Amino acid sequence: MSSKVLGILGTAKNTGKTTTTSALLEIANNKNLSVGITSIGYDGEDIDNITGLPKPRIFAKKGTLIATAKNCLKSGVSQIKTLKETEISTPLGKIIIGEVMEDGLVIIAGPNKGEEISIVIDKLKKLGNKLILVDGAINRIVPLMNTDALILTTGAARNINIDFLVKEIQCICNLFDLPKINKKNLMNLKNIEQKVVTLIQNDNLKRFLRINSLINLADLLELTSNLDDKTNSIFIPGILTEFALKELIKKNIKLSKSKNIIISNPSHLLVGSNPISLFDILFEMKKLEIKLKVIKTLPILAITINPFYPLYRYGNNKYESAWVDRDKLYNKIKSIVSIPVIDIVREGGNNLFDIIKKEFNLSQK
Amino acid sequence: MQLTKEKKKVLLVPLDPVHDVALKIINRRLKERGHKTILMPPDIPMEEVVSQALKVKPDMILISRTLGYGVAELLARFIDLVEAAGIREKVKIVIGGKAIKPELAAELGFDAGYGEGTDFEEVIAFVEGRKYIAKEENIIKKKKDITSGYSYKFNHPKIEKMLNEINEEILDWCKDKTSPGIKRAHLREKMISLKDEKSKMSPCDIGKKMNEYKKKYLENCDESIIKYYKEGILPKKVRILTAREQKSLEDYIQRTKRVSTVKRIQHTNDKPLVFFQYGTGCPIMDIAHIKIGEAWGVDGVLHFDPSWGARTEGFLEGYLSHEEDGSIITEQNLGKIKESLNSSTLWTVRAHRGLNTPETVVLAGKSGADLTKINIVYGSLNAGTDPARLTVDGVEAIKLSAKYNLPFDEPTNEELGGVPAYKAFAGMLILAKLGLKLGAKPILKPLFCYSPDVMITGRMDDNYIDYNAAKIYALRSIIDVPIWPGEPIGFMTHTEDRIQSSMTTALHATLATSLGVDAITIASSDEAYSRGSISVTSRIDTLRAVQEAFRFLGKAEIKPTHKAKEWSNELVSQIEKVLENVLRKGSFVASLYDGILGSKEDGAYPGRTGRDTIFSK
Numbered sequence: 001m002s003s004k005v006l007g008i009l010g011t012a013k014n015t016g017k018t019t020t021t022s023a024l025l026e027i028a029n030n031k032n033l034s035v036g037i038t039s040i041g042y043d044g045e046d047i048d049n050i051t052g053l054p055k056p057r058i059f060a061k062k063g064t065l066i067a068t069a070k071n072c073l074k075s076g077v078s079q080i081k082t083l084k085e086t087e088i089s090t091p092l093g094k095i096i097i098g099e100v101m102e103d104g105l106v107i108i109a110g111p112n113k114g115e116e117i118s119i120v121i122d123k124l125k126k127l128g129n130k131l132i133l134v135d136g137a138i139n140r141i142v143p144l145m146n147t148d149a150l151i152l153t154t155g156a157a158r159n160i161n162i163d164f165l166v167k168e169i170q171c172i173c174n175l176f177d178l179p180k181i182n183k184k185n186l187m188n189l190k191n192i193e194q195k196v197v198t199l200i201q202n203d204n205l206k207r208f209l210r211i212n213s214l215i216n217l218a219d220l221l222e223l224t225s226n227l228d229d230k231t232n233s234i235f236i237p238g239i240l241t242e243f244a245l246k247e248l249i250k251k252n253i254k255l256s257k258s259k260n261i262i263i264s265n266p267s268h269l270l271v272g273s274n275p276i277s278l279f280d281i282l283f284e285m286k287k288l289e290i291k292l293k294v295i296k297t298l299p300i301l302a303i304t305i306n307p308f309y310p311l312y313r314y315g316n317n318k319y320e321s322a323w324v325d326r327d328k329l330y331n332k333i334k335s336i337v338s339i340p341v342i343d344i345v346r347e348g349g350n351n352l353f354d355i356i357k358k359e360f361n362l363s364q365k
Numbered sequence: 366m367q368l369t370k371e372k373k374k375v376l377l378v379p380l381d382p383v384h385d386v387a388l389k390i391i392n393r394r395l396k397e398r399g400h401k402t403i404l405m406p407p408d409i410p411m412e413e414v415v416s417q418a419l420k421v422k423p424d425m426i427l428i429s430r431t432l433g434y435g436v437a438e439l440l441a442r443f444i445d446l447v448e449a450a451g452i453r454e455k456v457k458i459v460i461g462g463k464a465i466k467p468e469l470a471a472e473l474g475f476d477a478g479y480g481e482g483t484d485f486e487e488v489i490a491f492v493e494g495r496k497y498i499a500k501e502e503n504i505i506k507k508k509k510d511i512t513s514g515y516s517y518k519f520n521h522p523k524i525e526k527m528l529n530e531i532n533e534e535i536l537d538w539c540k541d542k543t544s545p546g547i548k549r550a551h552l553r554e555k556m557i558s559l560k561d562e563k564s565k566m567s568p569c570d571i572g573k574k575m576n577e578y579k580k581k582y583l584e585n586c587d588e589s590i591i592k593y594y595k596e597g598i599l600p601k602k603v604r605i606l607t608a609r610e611q612k613s614l615e616d617y618i619q620r621t622k623r624v625s626t627v628k629r630i631q632h633t634n635d636k637p638l639v640f641f642q643y644g645t646g647c648p649i650m651d652i653a654h655i656k657i658g659e660a661w662g663v664d665g666v667l668h669f670d671p672s673w674g675a676r677t678e679g680f681l682e683g684y685l686s687h688e689e690d691g692s693i694i695t696e697q698n699l700g701k702i703k704e705s706l707n708s709s710t711l712w713t714v715r716a717h718r719g720l721n722t723p724e725t726v727v728l729a730g731k732s733g734a735d736l737t738k739i740n741i742v743y744g745s746l747n748a749g750t751d752p753a754r755l756t757v758d759g760v761e762a763i764k765l766s767a768k769y770n771l772p773f774d775e776p777t778n779e780e781l782g783g784v785p786a787y788k789a790f791a792g793m794l795i796l797a798k799l800g801l802k803l804g805a806k807p808i809l810k811p812l813f814c815y816s817p818d819v820m821i822t823g824r825m826d827d828n829y830i831d832y833n834a835a836k837i838y839a840l841r842s843i844i845d846v847p848i849w850p851g852e853p854i855g856f857m858t859h860t861e862d863r864i865q866s867s868m869t870t871a872l873h874a875t876l877a878t879s880l881g882v883d884a885i886t887i888a889s890s891d892e893a894y895s896r897g898s899i900s901v902t903s904r905i906d907t908l909r910a911v912q913e914a915f916r917f918l919g920k921a922e923i924k925p926t927h928k929a930k931e932w933s934n935e936l937v938s939q940i941e942k943v944l945e946n947v948l949r950k951g952s953f954v955a956s957l958y959d960g961i962l963g964s965k966e967d968g969a970y971p972g973r974t975g976r977d978t979i980f981s982k
Contacts, residue, residue: 091478137473
C-alpha cells in the first residue's frame with residue numbers, strides 16, 4: 001500500500017486546522033497506523049502568536065515521525081530523536097525529520113514552500129509512513145496542493161457572518177470541482193517549457209506571451225493584444241486574479257467568448273480573489289461559454305467547522321474567546337454542500353478518520 | 366544593472382501606510398553597501414507587489430507591516446501569491462514590524478521575521494547571507510585596565526620635587542612603626558594562605574596553626590569583635606544568613622549567571638567607564654543590584670562597608686547581613702559577590718579611611734578584586750581616623766595594593782566637608798607620588814561637585830562646567846595619570862526629584878566624556894534622599910540617563926569658558942603653595958593635625974579613632 005498525504009487547509013487563522021490535525025493524529029495513533037506529521041506553519045504552541053489566546057496542543061505518541069524546524073525541538077515536551085537533517089532553512093532553523101521517543105506534546109514548524117514540502121513528504125514516505133498529515137497555516141493554500149487530498153476547515157474566526165461562511169465554502173468547493181483538462185491537452189501543455197502565458201490556437205500552434213500571470217491591466221493588455229478568433233485556449237501558469245478575470249469578460253466579451261482558460265490548480269485563482277465575488281464571475285463565465293479548467297485539482301474529503309473566534313477588545317487592547325451559534329453554523333453549511341461536514345470538537349475525529357480511511361484505503365499495521 | 370553575486374536586488378515593500386521608517390533606513394543602508402534596491406510606495410495591493418516582483422525579479426523582498434486583526438491572513442496570502450506566481454523558490458521574503466517574531470514568520474511562510482528593536486545590521490546580514498553577530502556578542506565586554514596607557518610621569522618638576530621630599534619624610538617617619546591594623550593584615554594573609562597548604566600540612570596541623578593565628582588576631586581586635594569569635598555575640602543589626610538564605614544565595618548566583626546579560630553603555634567613545642557603589646547591607650540584595658547594573662551597562666562596582674567598620678579594630682567572618690547601609694566585609698561575603706560578577710565587571714573594595722585599611726586591601730586582593738581605594742588625607746580629616754594611625758596603616762595598605770596588583774583610587778571627598786579643591790588635590794598628589802614610589806598604581810579621583818567652597822567663592826554661579834573642567838586641566842598639567850571623577854559625579858547638585866537627579870548625573874557624565882576622563886562613579890536617582898536602601902529602579906534611571914547623555918554627545922565636545930583655564934592655573938599654583946607649607950612644617954602627619962591640608966575653618970577635623978595605637982616594630 002502506498003503512502004497517502006492529507007493536507008489540512010483553513011480559510012483563516014483559528015478555524016480549527018490544528019484541532020483537526022490533532023484529532024486525526026490521536027485516532028491514527030490509537031489505531032497503530034504509522035503516521036508522519038508536518039506543518040507549513042507553526043503548530044502546537046500554547047499561546048497564539050497574534051491573539052495571545054490559548055491554542056490547541058499537538059500530542060504525539062512514541063514512534064510518530066515528524067518534520068519540524070530544529071529550534072522547535074527544545075520547545076516541546078516530548079523527546080525527539082533526529083533521524084535526518086535536511087538542507088531546508090526556515091526562520092526557526094533547518095528542518096529535521098525526527099522520531100518521537102516518548103509520548104508528549106510537540107511543536108511543529110515544517111517547510112513552507114511547495115517544493116520543500118514535496119521533499120519532506122518524500123522522506124517521510126521512505127521511512128514507511130502510511131498516512132502523512134500536513135497541517136496548514138493561516139489561510140495558506142498553495143503549498144498544500146502537493147498533497148493527495150484536503151480537509152477544509154472554516155469557522156467564525158474567518159468571519160462571524162455565517163451566511164458569508166456558507167457562500168465562501170460553497171465557492172471554494174466549486175473551484176476544487178473545476179473540470180480537469182483532457183489528456184490530449186495536458187500532453188500538449190506538458191511540452192511547454194517556458195512558464196509563460198500561452199495561447200493555444202485552433203491549429204495547435206502556440207503563442208508565448210511575455211507574462212506568466214494575469215494580475216492587472218498591463219497583463220490584460222498583453223493578453224488581449226495577442227488574442228484572436230483562432231485562439232482556442234489560454235494557459236496561465238502563474239496567478240489569475242479575480243480582477244483580471246472580471247476585466248477580461250467585461251471588456252473583451254467577443255474575444256473571450258467560448259474559450260478555455262486553463263490554470264495550474266484552483267489555488268492559482270483563489271489566492272488572487274475573493275471567493276464570494278468569484279461566485280458571480282464564474283456564473284457570468286458560464287453564460288459566455290468560457291470554460292475554466294485546471295491541470296490538477298484535489299478532492300476535499302470533508303469540511304470541519306469551528307464556532308470559535310478571537311474577539312478584539314479595544315478597551316484593553318486584548319483578545320477574548322467568543323463563539324457563534326454552533327448548530328446554526330453546522331446546519332447551514334451542511335445544507336449547502338455535498339461534502340461531509342464535521343464539528344470536530346463536538347464529534348471528535350472518528351467519523352473524519354473513517355472518511356479518510358475509505359478514501360485512502362488505509363489499513364492498520 | 367548587472368549585479369555581482371554578492372550584490373543583491375532587493376524589493377522593499379511598506380505595506381503599512383505609515384510605519385515605513387525602518388524600511389527606509391534599511392533601504393539607505395543597502396544602497397550604501399552597493400545593493401540595488403527598489404522601494405515601493407506604501408499601501409500597495411499584494412497583487413501589484415507580486416506583479417512588480419515578476420517584473421524586476423528581486424533576490425529579496427522585504428515587507429514591513431504592523432500586525433493587527435486579519436493581517437496574518439493578508440501576509441500569508443502574499444506568500445501564496447508569490448508561490449503561485451512561480452517565483453517563491455527564487456526569492457527570499459522577509460517580514461518586519463512590531464510584534465513580529467521568528468515563530469510568527471515561520472507560521473506566515475516567510476524566510477525570516479524581525480520585530481521591534483531589531484538591529485538593522487541583522488537584516489542586512491540576512492540579505493547578504495552572512496551570519497549575524499549580535500551587538501552584545503560583538504562587543505563581548507572585556508574588563509578594562511583603567512591605568513593602561515599612562516606614563517605616570519610628572520609634567521611639573523617643581524611639584525614632583527616637593528612631593529618626593531614629602532614622601533621621603535613620610536616613609537622615614539613610618540619605617541619603625543606598626544599598628545594593630547597592620548598586624549591583623551599580615552595575620553589575615555597567613556590565615557587565608559593556610560587554606561592553600563592542604564597538600565603540605567595535615568588538617569590537624571592546619572587547625573592548630575589557624576587557632577594560633579586567630580588568637581594573635583583577636584589580641585589586636587576590639588571588644589565587639591572578640592565577643593563574636595568567643596561568645597558568638599554579634600554587633601547590633603548584624604546577623605548570620607540562615608542555612609536557607611545561604612542556599613538561596615547560592616541558587617540566586619547560579620540562576621542570575623544563567624540569565625544575566627551585559628550591555629555597553631558608551632556610545633562612540635570608550636571613555637569613561639561607569640561605576641556605581643553598592644552596599645545595601647545584604648549580600649543577596651547587593652548581587653541583585655550588581656546584576657541589574659550589569660544588564661543596564663555598568664562597567665564596575667564599588668563595595669561600601671558600614672561606617673562602624675572604619676571605627677572598629679578587626680573584621681567579623683561568615684555570611685553576614687547588616688540591617689543598615691553598608692555591606693560587611695568578610696572573606697565569605699566578598700567571595701560570593703565576586704562569584705556573581707560578570708567577567709567584564711571591575712570590582713573595587715574600598716579600604717581608604719579606617720582602622721582596617723591594610724586588612725581590607727588583603728581581603729580585596731585575596732578575593733579577586735580589581736581595584737581598591739586609599740586616601741590617608743580624606744580618611745584622617747573627614748572620616749574620623751587618627752592621622753598618625755592612618756598614615757602608618759595607609760603606607761602599609763599602599764604596599765599591599767602593589768603586592769596584590771590592585772590600582773588604588775584616591776577620593777577627595779574632604780571637599781564635601783568644605784576643604785577647598787586645591788588642598789584636597791595636594792593631599793591626593795602626595796598619596797599618588799607615594800603610591801608610585803611604593804610600586805602601586807594610583808588613580809586620581811577629583812570630585813565633580815557643587816562643594817561648599819565653590820558655593821562660597823561663587824565659582825559655579827554661572828555653570829557647573831568651568832570649575833570641574835579646571836580640576837581636570839590642573840591635574841593633567843601636573844601628571845599623566847588616570848582620572849576618575851567621583852564619588853558620585855554631580856555631588857550636591859542632586860535633589861529628591863528623580864528626574865532632576867538623573868538629569869544632573871547625565872549632564873556631569875556628558876562633561877566627563879567630553880573631558881575624556883577614564884571613569885566616573887554615578888549616583889542612583891534616589892541617592893540624595895533614600896536615607897537607607899537605594900532602589901534598583903533608581904539605579905536604572907541614572908544608567909539610562911547616562912547612556913542617553915553619551916548618545917547625545919558622541920564625539921562632540923563641551924566648550925568651557927575661558928574661566929576653566931584661569932582656574933586651572935590658579936589651582937596649580939595653590940597646590941604648589943600647600944605643598945610648600947607641608948614642607949615648611951617638616952612633617953606630613955603634623956600637617957594633617959595642623960590643618961595645612963584642610964583646616965577646621967575649612968570644615969576638616971583630624972579624626973580621633975585609633976589615636977595612640979601605633980607602636981614601634
